[in-house]
Amino acid sequence: MTKTFSFVLNKTDGAARTGVMKTPRGDIRTPAFMPVGTAATVKAMMPESVRATGADILLGNTYHLMLRPTAERIAALGGLHKFMNWERPILTDSGGFQVMSLSGMRKLTEEGVVFQSHYDGSKRNLTPERSMEIQKLLGSDIVMCFDECPALPADRKRLEDSMDMSMRWAKRSRDAFGDRPGHALFGIQQGGLEEDLRKRSADALQDIGFDGYAVGGLAVGEGQEAMFDCLDFAPDQLPVDKPRYLMGVGKPDDIVGAVKRGIDMMDCVLPSRSGRTGQVFTRNGVVNIKNARHADDPRPLDENCACPACSNYSRAYLHHVFRSQEMISGMLLTWHNLTYFQDIMQGMRDAISAGTFAAWEADFHEGRAQGDI
Numbered sequence: 001m002t003k004t005f006s007f008v009l010n011k012t013d014g015a016a017r018t019g020v021m022k023t024p025r026g027d028i029r030t031p032a033f034m035p036v037g038t039a040a041t042v043k044a045m046m047p048e049s050v051r052a053t054g055a056d057i058l059l060g061n062t063y064h065l066m067l068r069p070t071a072e073r074i075a076a077l078g079g080l081h082k083f084m085n086w087e088r089p090i091l092t093d094s095g096g097f098q099v100m101s102l103s104g105m106r107k108l109t110e111e112g113v114v115f116q117s118h119y120d121g122s123k124r125n126l127t128p129e130r131s132m133e134i135q136k137l138l139g140s141d142i143v144m145c146f147d148e149c150p151a152l153p154a155d156r157k158r159l160e161d162s163m164d165m166s167m168r169w170a171k172r173s174r175d176a177f178g179d180r181p182g183h184a185l186f187g188i189q190q191g192g193l194e195e196d197l198r199k200r201s202a203d204a205l206q207d208i209g210f211d212g213y214a215v216g217g218l219a220v221g222e223g224q225e226a227m228f229d230c231l232d233f234a235p236d237q238l239p240v241d242k243p244r245y246l247m248g249v250g251k252p253d254d255i256v257g258a259v260k261r262g263i264d265m266m267d268c269v270l271p272s273r274s275g276r277t278g279q280v281f282t283r284n285g286v287v288n289i290k291n292a293r294h295a296d297d298p299r300p301l302d303e304n305c306a307c308p309a310c311s312n313y314s315r316a317y318l319h320h321v322f323r324s325q326e327m328i329s330g331m332l333l334t335w336h337n338l339t340y341f342q343d344i345m346q347g348m349r350d351a352i353s354a355g356t357f358a359a360w361e362a363d364f365h366e367g368r369a370q371g372d373i
């Protein structure tokens with residue numbers, strides 16, 4: 001077991017890469033998909049089930065946990081890994097993105113953000129320093145800088161001013177993080193869809209120096225085409241030998257397109273959240289299990305899937321328990337969706353290693369062309 005954090009690139013195929021992030025709590029195979037554990041749980045999943053889907057790392061959250069049960073309480077109880085019984089790596093986001101999307105009243109200044117808790121309306125604040133303190137109390141292995149993610153579309157001046165402030169906050173995050181062997185601090189590139197702003201952001205982050213670099217400020221309403229256009233240049237502006245993390249992405253075809261353009265890791269609520277709403281991702285497209293046409297269907301969701309839902313249950317059963325709002329419905333559909341997302345990652349890791357990514361991608365798109373099945 002290693003005492004330090006490191007990233008090894010094993011193979012590339014075009015712009016796509018496969019490698020391993022080594023941490024004291026375990027290895028992370030890249031490209032990696034990180035299931036989201038918002039309030040110290042991946043909803044409807046036991047931690048051992050999350051591991052069974054193939055996940056090497058999961059994502060926690062500063063914003064939610066600082067409000068409830070508080071980072072101090074989690075630290076007093078032994079840290080987030082012990083608290084939620086997940087001993088493998090955890091990455092925590094810095095909270096800024098959530099404040100802007102979840103909280104009530106909020107005031108953004110050079111110091112940080114003052115906001116109203118969406119739980120009890122109490123006045124709270126987040127600064128780069130406080131975000132680093134919270135993530136340290138949680139004990140997360142990969143810490144994200146405190147940044148501001150502007151909503152798109154935004155005018156160029158807004159994007160420039162916001163990016164410049166996020167770079168000042170990145171420096172403050174780095175200084176507050178200190179020297180923590182075995183723990184990583186990732187910088188977050190901003191700059192909207194502007195190539196020159198993104199370049200300035202990437203250079204500013206490299207001057208500060210980070211263990212990994214996120215492409216932030218995307219998946220905020222720009223659409224897949226604009227996101228891919230940005231990913232045609234943004235990853236290459238970042239150091240080639242460090243992990244590249246695209247935040248908040250995405251649907252299966254977003255994920256494949258991002259890996260194709262040089263992204264190493266992603267997170268998204270989609271597989272877990274949609275599992276609870278009956279939306280099921282399969283190799284042949286999306287299945288809406290609540291649709292009446294599944295009521296008598298004895299087939300599994302996806303005969304190529306080894307998850308418990310596909311191994312032991314019919315579509316008819318999954319339709320029934322969803323319609324009846326039984327708890328097992330969210331469990332089985334979440335387990336399936338997370339397994340499917342991890343199977344996509346494994347398929348890409350294998351294809352990049354074999355130099356057959358283009359063929360794998362063609363097969364991926366061909367299989368899904370059938371739409372709702």
Ligand SMILES: CNc1nc2c(CCNC[C@]34C[C@H]5C[C@H](C[C@H](C5)C3)C4)c3nc(N)[nH]c(=O)c3cc2[nH]1
Nearest residue numbers: 036038061093094097098149216217218219247248
């Ligand atoms: C969806 N699109 C998108 N997301 C984004 C996120 C959050 C990533 N997921 C963490 C998160 C966010 C929510 C939901 C879950 C749990 C917890 C609260 C942490 C994942 C982002 N986070 C930061 N710090 N900066 C960004 O630019 C950014 C851009 C995003 N674009």
Ligand SMILES: [Zn+2]
Nearest residue numbers: 305307310336
């Ligand atoms: Zn399955």
